[in-house]
Amino acid sequence: MSIVVEANDRPLVTSLYDWETGCIVPAILSDPSMAVSPVDLVIEENAAPSFDNEPDDTTVEEGLKYTAWATEYAKVLFERAPDYECAIKAGKDARHLWFALRDWRGQDPEGYFGRLGDWAEARAKDLRVD
Incomplete structure (x- = not known):
């Protein structure tokens, strides 16, 4: 992740390394997903937290747990890099x-x-x- 610090000490994410393509991509085109067994935590096009690739036998309780994980992931990610959330929304x-x-x-x-x-x-x- 390439980050510059603005004059007001806010971090600004400018680019990220895309592990799938093996390339550095602009933040606006990045895929902020994170694999956490057994699911992938994802940020949807409007910067909403979600999860993918859940097992077929996922229970309601497990789904709620995965939702909580995704919500916490998005919260921390966007707290640390608030402009990144704007980039995700703007580039949907x-x-x-x-x-x-x-x-x-x-x-x-x-x-x-x-x-x-x-x-x-x-x-x-x-x-x-x-």
């Missing part, structure tokens, strides 16, 4: 596209990119972009 559409391109494995390009195009058209309509 760019991050959606970045992750979609990163995660594509080469199968069914017409279907995959057709769905991505449908998403982009819907977002443009939501944003009232002609």
Whole structure:
């Protein structure tokens, strides 16, 4: 993680190392997920805490525990780097596209990119972009 300290002593995250791609990426395109067995703690597109990859036999109590873990993770992350939360929120559409391109494995390009195009058209309509 590349961090600069602003004049007011606030940390500003500028870039992060992406372990999946082996690259340094701008903070706005980063994936702030953390693997904590048996789930992955994730920050959703609007900077909301969540978790992924829970086992099929996850109980309600375990789900509540994972939610608490994700909430605490987001709280500490954004307390330590408040501008990072703004970057996550501001870059939600760019991050959606970045992750979609990163995660594509080469199968069914017409279907995959057709769905991505449908998403982009819907977002443009939501944003009232002609």
